[in-house]
Amino acid sequence: MGRSPCCCHDAGVKKGPWTEEEDRALVEHIQRHGGHVGSWRNLPKAAGLNRCGKSCRLRWTNYLRPDIKRGNFTADEERLIIALHAELGNKWSTIATHLDGRTDNEIKNYWNTHIRKKLLRMGVDPVTHQRLPPDDVLGGALAAAPGLPEALLSAAASLGGLNSVLMQAQTLQLLLQAVNGGAASAGLMASFSPAVDNAMPPLLNASSIVPNFQDQQMNLLAHAANYRPADDYLSNLASFAEQDVVRQPNASAPAPAAALVPASPFPQEVAAAADRRPVQGFSDLLSEAIDQVPSMCSLEDEHFWKDLLAESNHLPL
DNA sequence: AAGCGGGGCAACCGCGTAATC
DNA sequence: TGATTACGCGGTTGCCCCGCT
Structure with a gap:
């Protein structure tokens, strides 16, 4: 036998936007453990959350993590993302490792909502980074x-x-x-x-x-x-x-x-x-x-x- | 002031891989 | 070694906000 099943398949697990109480419970739990998460699967129960471990991980890594940089992307960040994307493609997590405080999700969203459109306006294919024929x-x-x-x-x-x-x-x-x-x-x-x-x-x-x-x-x-x-x-x-x-x-x-x-x-x-x-x-x-x-x-x-x-x-x- | 549409973003879904038994 | 599943990642969805009519 392998691992035990994930909680994500439980019918009663809450989905959708996180409340302040849930955020607080998740942050406090992780802080109590020195910022380390042993098992995301076991975390919700230990933290008193009716959430899937997967959902907790996403919430923490994309929003609650203390080292996340908020606010608009700088021009340098934008250029760096474009350059990295030209090299790596849609490897958002890899790209994110080159930008302090930015998450893969944030970079992905910024790419799709801003950079991609800007490149198209400039006549550049956002996939190949070549001039559109x-x-x-x-x-x-x-x-x-x-x-x-x-x-x-x-x-x-x-x-x-x-x-x-x-x-x-x-x-x-x-x-x-x-x-x-x-x-x-x-x-x-x-x-x-x-x-x-x-x-x-x-x-x-x-x-x-x-x-x-x-x-x-x-x-x-x-x-x-x-x-x-x-x-x-x-x-x-x-x-x-x-x-x-x-x-x-x-x-x-x-x-x-x-x-x-x-x-x-x-x-x-x-x-x-x-x-x-x-x-x-x-x-x-x-x-x-x-x-x-x-x-x-x-x-x-x-x-x-x-x-x-x-x-x-x-x-x- | 209300309705509508588009943009932005948080969160979910599904899949591949690594880890575990 | 094969079966099973957590984890991580990229893709997608859906909600909210804002500007326009």
Whole structure:
């Protein structure tokens, strides 16, 4: 035989909100035992409570414990939670060990009610911590008028709210991909994720046909930096690298969350430019960027990218 | 002033794991 | 060693409060 059954299955056990008397009885009982709880199962009876031991444990750990910090989360705590969540996922209890006085339940609730929504507003997937794919935004417009660069540009023009250089660049990549059947833009995507080239074998690999393509990409991205990030999530996360906020209990512990954040492909001057330059329409960005590209492209003639768009009229999507 | 809806949070539920017999 | 169950955790629910109409 194993252990004796838990009291939680008793019909007469009280559920629901705790009263002050119950709180007092629980706190006094635990204090009488030096703050130690031998067995949660036996505690209710010993403390004179008509509660399940499980309920007592929850009440103590989430509310009555003397070392619980009350009040709003600080900005530092919020950043730390985001960074830890990027590293650990929904391991709320593990995350809670990195925040003094905060419970897993409190952090979980704060995540679901505040941080999650904030990330979504910023265009960041709260599960993967990656930018939401631009096609989530463009999807409707593209579906409405597939195959037409004008329609794509029109859709892009509606994206004035995009708020990060990376997202602009990804959107530009999507547009190129859309008009070219996912070919010439594969190399651009590769700058964001090396795995993309494997996942999406290019029909026409820009990296292989354009010398110094990485540099040219950077120039293109620098152009994209004409957009001023309203609230640059990645920049905020990157700042975690400068903070000793992730305690490392031992050498085998996971690296700080910042290490898992993909390195920004943008040089510092791009980010600086992003801060200086005013926001402009995305269609302007695209047309200007395309105007700029020929000068970066030493292999193709100056109409390479323009032709790419023009010819897309004749390419199936 | 009353009704309604959404947000926030405490508490419960259910499952996986560890502990115990 | 297998059966049983407490414990701990993440997910979910439901109540309360507040702002809006």
